[in-house]
Amino acid sequence: MRGGPDGRGTARASHVPRCGPTVGEVDITHANLAEVRTMGGPAPSRRTLLRAALAGAATIAAGCAGDPRPGPRTTAVPGDPSQDGTQQSEETTEMTADPTASVLLVYFSRAGENYHEGGRRDLEVGNTAVLAGMISDRVDCDVYEIEAADPYPEAYDPTVERNVREQESDARPAIAGDLPDVAGYDVVLLGSPVWNVRAPMIMSTFVEGVDLRGKSVLPFVTYAVSGMAGIDDDYRDALPDSDVGAGLAVRGETVADAGAELEDWLTAAGLLDEREADE
Ligand SMILES: Cc1cc2nc3c(=O)[nH]c(=O)nc-3n(C[C@H](O)[C@H](O)[C@H](O)COP(=O)(O)O)c2cc1C
Numbered sequence: 001m002r003g004g005p006d007g008r009g010t011a012r013a014s015h016v017p018r019c020g021p022t023v024g025e026v027d028i029t030h031a032n033l034a035e036v037r038t039m040g041g042p043a044p045s046r047r048t049l050l051r052a053a054l055a056g057a058a059t060i061a062a063g064c065a066g067d068p069r070p071g072p073r074t075t076a077v078p079g080d081p082s083q084d085g086t087q088q089s090e091e092t093t094e095m096t097a098d099p100t101a102s103v104l105l106v107y108f109s110r111a112g113e114n115y116h117e118g119g120r121r122d123l124e125v126g127n128t129a130v131l132a133g134m135i136s137d138r139v140d141c142d143v144y145e146i147e148a149a150d151p152y153p154e155a156y157d158p159t160v161e162r163n164v165r166e167q168e169s170d171a172r173p174a175i176a177g178d179l180p181d182v183a184g185y186d187v188v189l190l191g192s193p194v195w196n197v198r199a200p201m202i203m204s205t206f207v208e209g210v211d212l213r214g215k216s217v218l219p220f221v222t223y224a225v226s227g228m229a230g231i232d233d234d235y236r237d238a239l240p241d242s243d244v245g246a247g248l249a250v251r252g253e254t255v256a257d258a259g260a261e262l263e264d265w266l267t268a269a270g271l272l273d274e275r276e277a278d279e
Contacts, residue, residue: 101186102184102185102186103140103186103188103189104142104143104144104185104188104189105132105136105139105143105188105189106146107132107143107145107190108146108191108200108202108203109126109132109145109192110193111125111154112126112152112153112155113155113156114126115224116252116253127193127252128192128193129145130256131191131220131222131255131262134262138262138263138272139266139271139272141189142185144180146175146192146203148176148202149174149176150174160196166200167195170201171201172201172202172208173201173202174205175205182210182211182212183211185215187218187271188212188215188216189218189219189220190203190218190220190235191219191222192221192231193223194222194223194227194228197230198229198231199231199234199235204238207235207238207239208238212241212242215242216242217242217243217244218245218248218269218271219235219244219245219247219248220248221250222249222250222252223249223250223251223252229249231247232244232247245269246268248261250262
């Protein structure tokens with residue numbers, strides 16, 4: 001591991017898991033959407049439905065409520081077989097491979113009961129944590145895991161309810177411990193699940209709590225049906241002085257199979273050269 005700036009990131013690098021469950025594809029239909037509503041999220045607002053219609057397929061996911069944000073969202077459609085559960089946002093940022101770039105990988109993930117193939121499964125390791133582990137296996141980086149000062153419930157439904165409350169009140173849930181010193185990093189990889197068609201509000205706590213100006217920020221998410229859900233654009237809005245690059249969205253259920261797409265993304269971002277990806 002590269003010696004980066006001091007802080008929790010370095011100390012936590014060894015906590016990143018390296019593997020996760022492998023499961024198959026799922027067909028996302030309006031039947032799923034109906035189920036989604038019974039899973040704890042409020043019925044989608046008119047705007048959410050409009051957005052789903054514009055996307056041409058179900059863009060609404062487990063625990064979704066209305067998405068208050070306007071603007072173009074991801075073009076990839078969850079459930080489209082051509083997407084293979086993984087998508088990179090259309091926005092591309094030309095980045096040249098820079099082997100000397102100092103990289104910080106930041107992620108939030110929640111183990112416990114979660115959505116899984118239309119049902120529920122207890123995850124020992126959260127999907128985003130699995131993806132973070134796959135990244136840190138491939139890229140020389142320091143790792144910082146965002147942990148909530150008030151941890152989210154193990155159970156799915158109360159987590160959905162708390163998240164809806166936090167979204168509706170535009171909350172900034174406190175992060176446990178100190179934030180990392182990001183000053184010495186050139187590139188910050190920023191990962192989370194999709195919660196109610198957005199990043200969990202604790203990601204806002206993070207991006208507002210550290211100074212990411214002048215840095216390259218690369219978002220990645222895991223999701224059930226929503227894909228990137230415009231989260232990359234949300235970071236662009238929140239971080240006008242950062243260079244927010246193309247994001248990566250991986251279906252949570254297939255995260256362990258996403259190595260090839262992950263390597264394509266990391267290569268396009270200049271964090272992995274093609275020889276390393278082939279090894
Ligand atoms: C509170 C909550 C809300 C969710 N909302 C969505 C959603 O809107 N769209 C979606 O595709 N998946 C949604 N999911 C599913 C997660 O995004 C998905 O399972 C993800 O891989 C979980 O990552 P994690 O295990 O790292 O937390 C939600 C899950 C939870 C717990």
